[in-house]
Amino acid sequence: MDHSSHNDDTWLIIPLFNEATVVREVIADARTTFPNIVCVDDGSSDDSVAEALAGGAVVLRHPINLGQGAALQTGIEFAREQPGAAYFVTFDSDGQHQVSDALAMVQRLRDEPYDIIVGSRFLDGRTNAGALKKFVLRLAVLFERLSTGVRLTDAHNGLRAFNLTTARTLRIRQNRMAHASEIVAQIGNHKLRYAEQPVHIIYTDYSRSKGQSLWNSVNILSELFIK
Amino acid sequence: MFDQIIIKVLLIAAFIIFGLILLRPGGSARNQAIRTITLILLFVAAVFAVLFPGLIDDLARSVGVGRGTDLLLYAFIIVFVGNSLTAVRRRRAQDEQITQLARQIALRSPERPQDAQQEGEL
Numbered sequence: 001m002d003h004s005s006h007n008d009d010t011w012l013i014i015p016l017f018n019e020a021t022v023v024r025e026v027i028a029d030a031r032t033t034f035p036n037i038v039c040v041d042d043g044s045s046d047d048s049v050a051e052a053l054a055g056g057a058v059v060l061r062h063p064i065n066l067g068q069g070a071a072l073q074t075g076i077e078f079a080r081e082q083p084g085a086a087y088f089v090t091f092d093s094d095g096q097h098q099v100s101d102a103l104a105m106v107q108r109l110r111d112e113p114y115d116i117i118v119g120s121r122f123l124d125g126r127t128n129a130g131a132l133k134k135f136v137l138r139l140a141v142l143f144e145r146l147s148t149g150v151r152l153t154d155a156h157n158g159l160r161a162f163n164l165t166t167a168r169t170l171r172i173r174q175n176r177m178a179h180a181s182e183i184v185a186q187i188g189n190h191k192l193r194y195a196e197q198p199v200h201i202i203y204t205d206y207s208r209s210k211g212q213s214l215w216n217s218v219n220i221l222s223e224l225f226i227k
Numbered sequence: 228m229f230d231q232i233i234i235k236v237l238l239i240a241a242f243i244i245f246g247l248i249l250l251r252p253g254g255s256a257r258n259q260a261i262r263t264i265t266l267i268l269l270f271v272a273a274v275f276a277v278l279f280p281g282l283i284d285d286l287a288r289s290v291g292v293g294r295g296t297d298l299l300l301y302a303f304i305i306v307f308v309g310n311s312l313t314a315v316r317r318r319r320a321q322d323e324q325i326t327q328l329a330r331q332i333a334l335r336s337p338e339r340p341q342d343a344q345q346e347g348e349l
Contacts, residue, residue: 040333049338056340060333066326074330078337175326 009086010106012037013075014057015068019093020046026095027055033099034089038078040071048093069179073172080167089161097159101199105161108197115166115192118152119159123198136217144181148188152196156180159199166192177216178223233291234301241305245312269306 012030016023016039027037037057041049043065052059060078062071072090079088087109089102097119105117122137137156145151158180162170169190174182187194248258276283283295292298 038337053338053340058340059338061336061338062329062333064325064329066329070326070330074333077330078334173323175322 007034007103007106008036009084010034010036010089011079011082011085011087012089012091012102013072013079014039014052014091014093015042015071015075016040016044016048016052016059016093017042017065017068017071018044018046018048020044020048020051022095023048023093024051024055026093027052027057030091030099030102031056033103036079036082036085038075039093040075040078042066042068042071052093067175067179068177069172069182070175072179073170076167076170076172080164085167086164087161088163088167090158092158096201096203098200098202101159101197102161105159105197105199108195109161109163112195113193114163114195116160116162116187116194117197118154118194119157119199120152120154120196121157121199121201122153123196140181140217140220144184148185150184150188150194152184152194154196157199157201159201161197162192174223176219176223178220181220181224231291234298237290238301238305242308245305245309 012034014023014027014037019026023039027039030037037055039049039052039057039059041052041059041061043062049059049061058078060074062074075090076088079085087106089106091097091102101119105119108114108117122134137154140156141153160183169192170183170186172179172182186192280295283298287293287295287298290298292301
């Protein structure tokens with residue numbers, strides 16, 4: 001297969017918000033494996049857009065800040081219309097995801113009959129997360145199992161790979177943080193064939209300094225329930 | 228528990244009705260008409276209450292509330308909560324429209340790396 005060696009049938013979808021210091025390197029690094037990258041700038045106030053273009057990505061700009069979920073949906077709608085696009089990967093702009101993990105996930109989509117592969121931090125021991133963070137993520141997993149019937153070990157992993165069927169099915173309406181739970185719910189509702197892949201998330205000082213705080217779990221619940 | 232039973236039933240019924248309204252897909256012509264009619268009735272009631280203050284006390288006693296002012300407070304709370312809920316609902320709908328709008332703008336003008344290089348050379 002010509003496609004599979006060059007990955008030119010695959011699009012990386014990267015939501016971008018004020019990551020000018022790291023995004024060029026992240027994209028340039030990913031581009032050595034995945035030539036097609038679309039960055040959705042969510043109203044950044046720094047040089048993120050110029051840096052992303054310099055890294056070699058196509059950039060879509062939200063005129064106002066809408067949230068990461070909205071950016072993902074915009075990226076998916078763009079990528080699924082591109083000629084030859086067959087596989088899609090949602091990837092983080094701050095370098096916490098590994099290109100090698102993404103590559104392995106796309107390879108599984110090619111070889112195995114799945115619609116979506118979701119990354120998980122808890123299938124092997126590579127990722128170091130704090131005890132409290134682990135506990136809260138476990139609670140989220142339990143909650144999602146009960147409410148959606150989808151059995152995953154890591155509820156809020158941003159690294160996902162999926163095929164065109166999934167790209168056309170997903171409709172993310174939770175603009176902000178609750179989109180991860182919404183995607184899990186849609187996997188269940190549309191009976192998508194899913195599997196998990198052990199991935200390594202690097203909690204760098206940089207990503208920690210952004211403070212992906214546990215308070216967010218409260219916000220996520222409120223976004224899900226208060227309609 | 229069972230004192231002031233009438234007012235309790237009325238208040239609870241009002242909240243249940245608000246809940247049911249929220250569960251229905253909103254924005255229909257009927258809902259809008261109901262809102263307008265309710266508003267007019269409220270104004271009429273306000274005028275009567277001003278003209279005949281005793282009426283509210285009588286009304287309050289007939290539903291088991293001691294004073295008219297208490298009844299007014301209850302009514303105010305109901306209207307306030309109902310209004311807050313519809314405001315939240317309207318804001319959600321508006322947010323979704325804004326999202327669609329912003330998304331269409333973003334999708335219409337993708338910037339490609341070549342564009343940036345050309346701009347740099349010029």
